[in-house]
Amino acid sequence: MSSDQNDIRNLQEKIQAAKKSSSPDAPNTPKPIGKIMKVVVEIVAAMAVGLGIGILADNYFETRPLFIIIFFLLGSAAGILNVFRVAKSLQNN
Amino acid sequence: MAADNPIDPIHQFEISKIAEMQIAGVDISFTNSSLFMVFAIAATMTLFMLSLSKRSIIPNRMQMLSELSYNFIANMLRDQVGDQGRAYFPFIFSLFMFIFFCNFIGLIPYTFTVTSHLIVTFAFAGLIFLAVTIIGFMKNGLGYLRIFYPSGIPIFLAPLIVPIEIISYLSKPISLSVRLCANMLAGHSILKIFAGFIVMLGFLGFAPLIFLVVLYALETLIAALQAYIFTILTCIYLNDALHPDH
Numbered sequence: 001m002s003s004d005q006n007d008i009r010n011l012q013e014k015i016q017a018a019k020k021s022s023s024p025d026a027p028n029t030p031k032p033i034g035k036i037m038k039v040v041v042e043i044v045a046a047m048a049v050g051l052g053i054g055i056l057a058d059n060y061f062e063t064r065p066l067f068i069i070i071f072f073l074l075g076s077a078a079g080i081l082n083v084f085r086v087a088k089s090l091q092n093n
Numbered sequence: 094m095a096a097d098n099p100i101d102p103i104h105q106f107e108i109s110k111i112a113e114m115q116i117a118g119v120d121i122s123f124t125n126s127s128l129f130m131v132f133a134i135a136a137t138m139t140l141f142m143l144s145l146s147k148r149s150i151i152p153n154r155m156q157m158l159s160e161l162s163y164n165f166i167a168n169m170l171r172d173q174v175g176d177q178g179r180a181y182f183p184f185i186f187s188l189f190m191f192i193f194f195c196n197f198i199g200l201i202p203y204t205f206t207v208t209s210h211l212i213v214t215f216a217f218a219g220l221i222f223l224a225v226t227i228i229g230f231m232k233n234g235l236g237y238l239r240i241f242y243p244s245g246i247p248i249f250l251a252p253l254i255v256p257i258e259i260i261s262y263l264s265k266p267i268s269l270s271v272r273l274c275a276n277m278l279a280g281h282s283i284l285k286i287f288a289g290f291i292v293m294l295g296f297l298g299f300a301p302l303i304f305l306v307v308l309y310a311l312e313t314l315i316a317a318l319q320a321y322i323f324t325i326l327t328c329i330y331l332n333d334a335l336h337p338d339h
């Protein structure tokens with residue numbers, strides 16, 4: 001009888017531990033390498049997209065280099081925005 | 094050129110045709126890249142078919158392995174997307190296992206790393222990006238467009254904010270694919286370069302050999318980590334499509 005109760009108590013502790021580990025505020029395992037890589041790629045990707053749109057628009061309207069300048073600046077801003085969001089998600093973790 | 098030099102760190106990334114095929118002038122030859130994709134799928138299927146053929150209540154090690162990987166992805170999807178994400182589990186799980194095995198098969202000497210080619214990872218990321226965009230419009234209608242105009246922004250800033258948000262959105266597939274590809278490409282090149290140092294230094298080669306062993310452990314970590322990052326970012330994009338207000 002007492003061994004049964006012990007088993008149940010053990011099981012209860014295990015369930016509690018499992019619940020704790022799956023709750024959202026459990027500390028996530030830090031992944032510094034991946035996070036740093038992520039930040040660098042985010043800036044470059046946004047700049048590349050901005051530059052790409054700028055080149056396409058300039059080829060279409062034949063206004064080189066007006067749109068390249070505008071969209072490169074917008075792309076850089078988007079890159080900073082991406083980094084800001086990554087940093088925010090890091091802080092939440 | 095490459096064949097002349099026995100120590101060539103780039104040679105491992107060369108595509109060679111195994112069976113030439115053409116349909117309507119489009120080259121769809123079966124290459125070594127295709128072969129190792131088949132290997133990755135075969136490895137995944139072998140793992141799950143072998144480990145789940147004898148399903149027992151008390152699982153053996155192989156069954157534990159497949160059940161753990163299932164739980165890992167199921168938990169990730171539930172944490173990131175919530176219950177609505179359950180419908181996308183088969184896709185996310187296949188994606189993770191495929192990239193995971195591609196990365197790991199690439200670590201074996203004399204193999205080819207499928208994910209070290211940008212076009213392969215970009216095909217994945219582009220497909221995910223298109224699918225997520227279509228899902229976003231299907232679930233939210235035109236209301237999905239409000240992700241480009243966050244609430245609480247004054248109207249006179251909209252001409253500035255909306256293009257920035259659109260560029261930020263369009264940069265997602267590029268950052269997703271470049272990250273995976275660059276990690277695999279750089280890691281494998283460094284491994285080959287240090288392996289070359291061992292040969293060139295002769296007796297003194299034990300120093301880079303020690304370093305190479307450490308580096309190889311790091312590469313194993315990165316192979317798993319990059320598969321994880323690719324999958325979790327897919328989950329995050331899916332969450333943005335399903336719940337654009339957050």
